Amino acid sequence: MTVWEIAKRANVSIATVSRVINGVGNVDPSLARRVRRVVAEVGYYPNTHARALVSGRSRTLGLVLDIINPFFSEILQTFTELGFDHDYRILLSPLTRDSRSLMAAVRQMSERRVDGLAVMSSANEDVFIEAFTGRNIPCVAVDIDHPGGLLKTIRIDYEHGIRQAVQHLAALGHARVAFIGGSANLKSAASQKIAFQKCMMEIGLSISPQLLVEGDHSIESGTAGITAMAALPERPSAVVCSHDETAIGVIRRGFELGIQIPGELSVVGFHDIRMGQYLVPPLTTVQIPQIEIAKAAFGALLDFVSAQPRKSSSSSSTITTNLVLRCSTASGPDRTTNNP
Amino acid sequence: MTVWEIAKRANVSIATVSRVINGVGNVDPSLARRVRRVVAEVGYYPNTHARALVSGRSRTLGLVLDIINPFFSEILQTFTELGFDHDYRILLSPLTRDSRSLMAAVRQMSERRVDGLAVMSSANEDVFIEAFTGRNIPCVAVDIDHPGGLLKTIRIDYEHGIRQAVQHLAALGHARVAFIGGSANLKSAASQKIAFQKCMMEIGLSISPQLLVEGDHSIESGTAGITAMAALPERPSAVVCSHDETAIGVIRRGFELGIQIPGELSVVGFHDIRMGQYLVPPLTTVQIPQIEIAKAAFGALLDFVSAQPRKSSSSSSTITTNLVLRCSTASGPDRTTNNP
DNA sequence: CTGTTAGCGCGTTCAG
């Protein structure tokens, strides 16, 4: 079924068919109606590939992310829905670590002539992104340091998030607050750690070195961290984790060690992954709003693509965290009244 | 950058370029090398849209699923990776319930001329699928009743799964076993319920009507179910849930009610969603292997697409469940020794 | 306002 077929059945030329389908130019209403009727009757849909070929734009956006990471599932959902609403198709690519398949991903996306690309990775795939901006494909990514002409970055305000956690804990009367962070060579993790030190200092709380441990955002680093701390002469009364999964590890091992949570130990997570609310106890955490991220990413890409680049849009936008109060924190030893 | 450009730089015709890129026909090795060198130098990638236009096939597979549903995330991952490996792009569509956007999904997929479509839904979207098979687009779906020429179905052996759960519980010495099922108008849920009744009977266990409740696979139906049962004069000593989320509800409410799990109540889930292992206690559950589903779906689509339809491939394949033993079940009142 | 025409980039005949 092609424009030709439609044109024949409606007794018009293919140009007219094209015009009514795309709503451009002026077409006699009666002709237009005739065309529309035929289109509906035969269930005709224009061939996107032909369109892309002639127009040079594919109305397709690439999305590369760590699909299995639960943190990203809402981003994926929102991004896909936004695409759906704006008549953009989403091309999905799994995030692979080895460079061979990374190049394959570049190839696949390039062949498809995606109009834009969003990279949602916990690691920063600078080279990957350059391969696209170098090919004139606009990109959006999270926490990239040097946004340029074709690269927009979405910054997450880690410091604000950490401050929310620390202040919450301090307000509950916790002084011995521990921090289990992410890998030091992850910029985001480094920001979190620095922010933690800064915020503790602001409040006038000291950090004993044993309570500042480096993990890798995993469950295991949570279990390892809490195991080590439990052996300390002076245990912490609260711990903020750089990632919810780490917090899960803490809660789990805490349970095995017979540590009451939140009675003896308050724990705060980071990210607000979906399963946090299902934990026992439900996890208090600093939320990074995924929906906001997805919206920001999509919006940025749309800005790039749209004919009229709004001057207003800067090269970066920042996402603010929210503290989600659930049940894994309680008042600490240095304060008797609970005042959340 | 086009074939023309490559042809010019390599001093050959576009036909030759096309031949070496696609590896068809016989090309003089020295010419081939020259072409390949130029291709690599300029970083040329053929335009998929032009290819799709002339070949009639897009090397794109559609995947429509409930993205946010944690059960599907591994399917999504595996399916995407398989596509990646076989040089198929995956076009993602969110699953929407209202018919207007359903038609939009049909339109988007049709315009893209996907070579095949996988529908992973908890509800059966028969109409949706017919819109595609009617357009000569092969489909795979889960638990569809009437597979036909262009529709292959992936069956899940619910009965086997329920039997695994019931037998496990019976072996542990549970006689008062409850069942919290899914909505009756979901065929899969109906199968589970019937299987439960059958398996209990096989073993010689009776089911008191209060212990057979209909839910909707949600957390809430778990909390509601266990709340009602807790008020009974004779509480069940074990409960099998039609979905892990329901089990989560049971565990949570059980915790609030002071019911020891698994001490006083054993809980078995269904599906094996990722967060089940993070629960306290980690959830014993009947696993529906997502990876198998993804592989089966992808394989079926590949069968349809491949030039040589292997006669061997039938119109349905069935997935077998696995019992995953974790910590939410323990020996029951009618048996003192634990014999898993 | 409408129809005719020329490509978009590529695969694939068909002659050489």
Place this chain on the structure above:
DNA sequence: CTGAACGCGCTAACAG
């Protein structure tokens, strides 16, 4: 074994 020519379905200039 190679190159020239045609057409995939469509949009956008151009002419009527």
